[in-house]
Amino acid sequence: MRAWRQKETGSTAGSRSIGCVDTPFWLDEPTQPVDSGTQGKVDVAIIGAGITGVSCALALARGGLSVRVHDERGIAEGASGRNGGFALRGGAARYDVARETYGAEAAKELWQRTEGALDHLEAVAGDAFSRTGSLRLAADDEERDEIRLEYEALHEDGFAAEWRDELPHLRPEFRGAIFHAPDGSLQPGRFVRHLAGLAAAESVAFQQHRRVASLDELDAEQIVIATDGSGRGLLPELDDALWPARGQVLTTEPLSERLFECPHYARHGFDYWQQLTDGRIVLGGFRDFSILTEMTDDETTTEPIQHALDEFLVELLGYMPAVTHRWAGIFGLTQDLLPLVGPVPGHEGVWMAAGYSGHGNVLGFMCGELVGDAVLGNEDQLLELFSPARLLVSG
Numbered sequence: 386m387r388a389w390r391q392k393e394t395g396s397t398a399g400s401r402s403i404g405c406v407d408t409p410f411w412l413d414e415p416t417q418p419v420d421s422g423t424q425g426k427v428d429v430a431i432i433g434a435g436i437t438g439v440s441c442a443l444a445l446a447r448g449g450l451s452v453r454v455h456d457e458r459g460i461a462e463g464a465s466g467r468n469g470g471f472a473l474r475g476g477a478a479r480y481d482v483a484r485e486t487y488g489a490e491a492a493k494e495l496w497q498r499t500e501g502a503l504d505h506l507e508a509v510a511g512d513a514f515s516r517t518g519s520l521r522l523a524a525d526d527e528e529r530d531e532i533r534l535e536y537e538a539l540h541e542d543g544f545a546a547e548w549r550d551e552l553p554h555l556r557p558e559f560r561g562a563i564f565h566a567p568d569g570s571l572q573p574g575r576f577v578r579h580l581a582g583l584a585a586a587e588s589v590a591f592q593q594h595r596r597v598a599s600l601d602e603l604d605a606e607q608i609v610i611a612t613d614g615s616g617r618g619l620l621p622e623l624d625d626a627l628w629p630a631r632g633q634v635l636t637t638e639p640l641s642e643r644l645f646e647c648p649h650y651a652r653h654g655f656d657y658w659q660q661l662t663d664g665r666i667v668l669g670g671f672r673d674f675s676i677l678t679e680m681t682d683d684e685t686t687t688e689p690i691q692h693a694l695d696e697f698l699v700e701l702l703g704y705m706p707a708v709t710h711r712w713a714g715i716f717g718l719t720q721d722l723l724p725l726v727g728p729v730p731g732h733e734g735v736w737m738a739a740g741y742s743g744h745g746n747v748l749g750f751m752c753g754e755l756v757g758d759a760v761l762g763n764e765d766q767l768l769e770l771f772s773p774a775r776l777l778v779s780g
Contacts, residue, residue: 445761
């Protein structure tokens with residue numbers, strides 16, 4: 386390990402080295418092993434032991450099917466354990482943009498359903514979730530005008546949203562914010578591992594630390610691909626429709642002062658941070674500082690982005706605290722910022738749920754249950770909005 390660079394404040398942050406794949410803070414706590422279960426033929430095989438795959442498995446098992454979840458690593462060790470811990474309603478697009486792009490009724494339905502998903506998540510997450518609300522900040526006057534349009538659209542459609550001009554805990558460059566009361570903070574690794582325990586209790590099997598190179602390897606009647614931005618090579622058309630993107634994050638030592646009561650995000654979500662109950666700051670983003678290099682599935686931290694995170698941390702706090710964890714995670718982007726959920730065209734018995742464009746903690750949980758219900762034969766109107774056929778060209 387090497388010490389992090391000297392800051393102008395004179396404080397040196399002892400840090401995990403960069404340029405390596407590190408253990409995220411969310412996964413750096415003891416966990417109980419999950420019974421691997423049966424490795425014979427099952428009704429449904431799921432690729433991906435993250436929030437989508439595990440929530441899907443639980444829904445299918447409770448629906449009476451035999452299920453096995455496959456992952457080349459362990460439970461929650463992909464994107465589900467490598468994000469910023471935000472639990473937000475809605476989709477990746479601003480609500481006013483979503484109304485114009487997807488239609489007013491479709492956007493309203495999506496936001497309402499994600500609010501319901503947050504309620505469900507809260508009911509099962511225990512101490513992994515806290516209903517804190519969130520602040521969407523305007524970093525300049527242009528962004529203020531944009532999020533003001535979102536606030537007005539939310540208010541018009543009856544969603545809880547509070548406009549705040551006074552932000553005394555932040556530097557004056559921020560030009561206002563929307564407070565989203567339904568949102569919260571999630572310990573995603575703990576939550577997904579808890580879900581996996583519930584699934585195992587319903588006889589879901591897990592095959593961890595073994596890569597699925599081909600769908601032909603799976604001994605199952607039906608298959609669900611739940612790998613988000615990872616899993617390239619399984620189907621060529623998925624590789625074309627799902628673009629991998631890297632998000633980089635750090636966590637500080639616990640701070641003595643309480644500065645941020647809820648998750649904050651600014652610059653269209655490119656900067657995001659929160660303070661945990663023990664005082665730690667979790668900070669991520671800045672991938673637009675090197676956008677071409679960050680459109681990758683290489684799960685490695687880089688000096689340019691980590692330096693940008695450090696500089697922003699000093700701007701927020703006035704000094705550089707010790708950093709205990711640095712990591713990167715890969716998420717899936719889609720062209721229209723909506724996930725792909727449903728049957729894969731041209732592949733009978735193959736389903737997918739992926740492409741949350743950085744909003745996977747709530748959308749991924751909801752879409753795992755959604756695709757599970759679809760496999761069970763239950764129709765849902767959101768499947769039309771999320772249909773993979775809109776972006777996938779069958780090979």
